[in-house]
Amino acid sequence: MQRSMLQGVIVNLVTWTLVLLIAFPLLWMIITSVKPQTELFRIPPTWFPETITFEHYWRLLTETPFLTYFRNSVVLATTTTIFVVALGTLGAYSLVRFKYRGRETLAMLVLFTYLLPSVVLIIPLYLMMVAIGLSNTLVSLILAHTTFALPYALWLLRSFMEGVPEDLESAALVDGASRMGAFRDIILPQLLPGIISTALFTFILSWNEYLYALVLVNSDSVAPLTTGVMSMLISAFNIEWSLLMAASVMMSLPLIVVFAFLQSYLTSGFGAGGVKG
Amino acid sequence: MIATQTITPRLERSYARLGVLLIAPTILVFSLVIVYPLLAAIYLSVFSIYTPTLEGNFVGAANYVKLLTGKAFWNSLGVTLIWTVGTLTLQIVFGVGMALLLHQNIWFRSLARSLVLFPYFLSTVVAVLVWRWLFNDLYGAMNHGLMQLGILDMPLDWLGSMPNAMIGVILVGAWKYFPFVVIAVLARLQTIPEHLYEAAKIDGAGPIARFWDVTLPQLRNVLVVIVLLRAIWDFKEFDLIYLLTGGGPVTSTQTLSLLVYQEAFGLNQMGQAAAYSVGMMLVMLVFMVVYIRKTGKEG
Numbered sequence: 001m002q003r004s005m006l007q008g009v010i011v012n013l014v015t016w017t018l019v020l021l022i023a024f025p026l027l028w029m030i031i032t033s034v035k036p037q038t039e040l041f042r043i044p045p046t047w048f049p050e051t052i053t054f055e056h057y058w059r060l061l062t063e064t065p066f067l068t069y070f071r072n073s074v075v076l077a078t079t080t081t082i083f084v085v086a087l088g089t090l091g092a093y094s095l096v097r098f099k100y101r102g103r104e105t106l107a108m109l110v111l112f113t114y115l116l117p118s119v120v121l122i123i124p125l126y127l128m129m130v131a132i133g134l135s136n137t138l139v140s141l142i143l144a145h146t147t148f149a150l151p152y153a154l155w156l157l158r159s160f161m162e163g164v165p166e167d168l169e170s171a172a173l174v175d176g177a178s179r180m181g182a183f184r185d186i187i188l189p190q191l192l193p194g195i196i197s198t199a200l201f202t203f204i205l206s207w208n209e210y211l212y213a214l215v216l217v218n219s220d221s222v223a224p225l226t227t228g229v230m231s232m233l234i235s236a237f238n239i240e241w242s243l244l245m246a247a248s249v250m251m252s253l254p255l256i257v258v259f260a261f262l263q264s265y266l267t268s269g270f271g272a273g274g275v276k277g
Numbered sequence: 278m279i280a281t282q283t284i285t286p287r288l289e290r291s292y293a294r295l296g297v298l299l300i301a302p303t304i305l306v307f308s309l310v311i312v313y314p315l316l317a318a319i320y321l322s323v324f325s326i327y328t329p330t331l332e333g334n335f336v337g338a339a340n341y342v343k344l345l346t347g348k349a350f351w352n353s354l355g356v357t358l359i360w361t362v363g364t365l366t367l368q369i370v371f372g373v374g375m376a377l378l379l380h381q382n383i384w385f386r387s388l389a390r391s392l393v394l395f396p397y398f399l400s401t402v403v404a405v406l407v408w409r410w411l412f413n414d415l416y417g418a419m420n421h422g423l424m425q426l427g428i429l430d431m432p433l434d435w436l437g438s439m440p441n442a443m444i445g446v447i448l449v450g451a452w453k454y455f456p457f458v459v460i461a462v463l464a465r466l467q468t469i470p471e472h473l474y475e476a477a478k479i480d481g482a483g484p485i486a487r488f489w490d491v492t493l494p495q496l497r498n499v500l501v502v503i504v505l506l507r508a509i510w511d512f513k514e515f516d517l518i519y520l521l522t523g524g525g526p527v528t529s530t531q532t533l534s535l536l537v538y539q540e541a542f543g544l545n546q547m548g549q550a551a552a553y554s555v556g557m558m559l560v561m562l563v564f565m566v567v568y569i570r571k572t573g574k575e576g
Contacts, residue, residue: 028410208402248403
C-alpha cells in the first residue's frame with residue numbers, strides 16, 4: 001500500500017513536470033506580453049515579471065491594424081465554416097444514407113483530397129483568382145480555404161453520420177415522412193454534436209491557415225491575422241517582442257474560449273477524423 | 278438500407294436522384310477548387326511561365342528533366358525526409374509516453390490534458406512567434422534557461438546555423454503536433470479491456486512486460502494509422518518551417534513544399550514549380566494509397 005502511494009506521487013510529479021514544460025512556451029508568451037519594454041531586454045531574463053503592464057495590448061489595438069486583421073479573420077473563418085458545414089452535412093447525408101453509382105469512388109476521392117498538399121493547388125488557384133479578378137479579396141481566400149476545409153468537414157461528418165442509428169429514420173419514413181422531412185426532424189438533431197464539432201475544427205483550421213493568405217492577399221485591408229501579424233514582425237525596424245506576444249495572445253483568444261467551454265467537441269472530432277484504428 | 282422490404286423500384290430511383298442532388302453542390306465545388314487546379318498543375322508543369330507576367334511557352338518535359346537531373350529536388354527530398362522522420366519519431370515517442378502518463382490517475386487530470394492538447398490547436402504563426410522569441414540568441418529564454426541549468430556555457434544560434442536549425446525545426450514540429458498522437462492513443466487506451474491486464478498480472482508480468490505484451494499489441498492498429506497520417510501531414514508541412522527558418526540557412530531546411538513555393542514566387546518560375554509539386558505528389562502518393570486502403574477497409 002505504502003509503495004503504491006509513493007509510486008502515485010512520483011507519476012504525478014513526472015507527469016506535471018512534463019506538462020508544465022510543454023505549456024511553458026504559452027506561459028512565456030503571456031508573461032512577455034505584460035512585461036514593460038525596459039524589463040524585456042534584461043540579461044538574464046526575469047522569469048516572473050516585476051511590473052505588470054497592459055500598454056502593449058493598448059498599443060496593439062490603437063496603433064496597429066490588428067483589429068482590421070481580426071475582423072478579416074472572423075469574416076473569413078465564419079464564412080468558410082458555414083459554407084463548408086452546410087455543403088458537408090448534405091453531402092455526408094447523401095454519401096452515407098443513399099445508394100447510387102460512384103458513391104464509393106467519391107468517398108475515396110474525398111479522402112485523397114484530404115491528404116493533398118496545399119502547394120500543389122496554390123499555383124493554379126493563384127492563376128485562377130488572377131484570371132477571374134478575385135485576387136487580393138477575402139472571397140478568394142474563402143474559396144481557397146474550401147480546398148482543405150471541405151474534404152475535412154465531409155470526412156468528419158461522414159463518420160458522425162454513420163453513428164446516427166438508421167431505424168429512427170426508417171420508422172419516420174414508414175410513418176409517411178419524406179426523406180428531407182426525416183433528415184430535418186430526425187437526423188439533424190442527432191447529428192448536432194457532430195456538426196458543432198466539425199464546425200469548431202473547420203473554424204480553427206481556417207483561423208490558423210497561413211500559406212493561401214500569403215500568396216493570395218497582399219494588402220492590409222484584407223489580410224487575416226496570420227499574415228497580418230507576421231508582417232508586423234517583418235516590417236518592424238527593431239522587433240517588438242512584447243507587442244508580438246500580445247498579438248499572439250489576442251489571436252489565440254477564440255481558441256482559449258473553445259478550450260474552456262467546448263473541449264469535449266474537439267476530442268470527439270478526433271475519434272471521427274480517421275484515427276479510429 | 279432503409280426499410281428495404283417496402284421500397285419499390287420507383288421509390289428507389291427517386292431516392293437515388295435525391296442522393297445525387299444532395300451531393301451535387303459538393304461535387305461542383307470540389308471540381309472547381311480541387312480537381313480543376315490539380316489537373317491544371319499537371320498541365321502547367323510542361324510550360325515555362327514567368328510569374329509576374331504570367332506569360333509562358335510549351336517546353337515539353339524540360340521541367341521534369343531538370344527535376345531529375347538538377348540537385349534542387351533531390352536535395353529538398355532529402356531535407357524533407359530528415360525532417361519527417363525526425364519530427365515524427367519524437368511525436369510518436371513523446372505522444373505515446375504522455376498518453377500513458379495521462380491515462381494514470383493524476384491530479385487535475387483534465388487540466389493536464391488541456392494544457393498538453395493546446396499546442397496542437399494553436400495557430401502555427403503564434404507557435405512560431407513564441408518559439409522564435411524563445412530561441413532569440415540574445416534575450417531568449419531557451420539559451421538562458423539552459424545556461425542557468427548548466428547545460429550550455431554559451432548562447433546558441435538556434436535557427437541561423439546548421440545542424441541547430443534542423444534540430445530547432447524538428448523540436449518545434451514535435452511540440453506542436455505530438456498532442457495529436459496523445460489524443461488518439463489516449464482514446465484507444467481507454468478501450469483496452471481491464472481483464473487483459475489482470476490476466477497478465479496473474480501471470481506475474483511487471484509494468485514493463487505488461488506494456489510490451491498487452492498495451493503495445495492493442496495499440497498497434499491505431500499507431501499504424503497515426504504514423505501514416507502524421508507522415509503525410511509532416512511531409513507536406515509548409516507554414517511551420519517557412520516561418521521558422523524560411524528554408525535557411527541557405528537551403529538546409531528547405532523541404533519540398535518550400536522548394537515549390539520558392540520556385541513559384543521567389544524565382545518566378547511557375548512551370549518548374551508545378552513540375553516540382555507534381556514530383557512531390559508522386560512521392561506522397563505511396564503513403565496516401567496505403568492510408569486510403571487502410572481506412573477504406575475498416576470503414
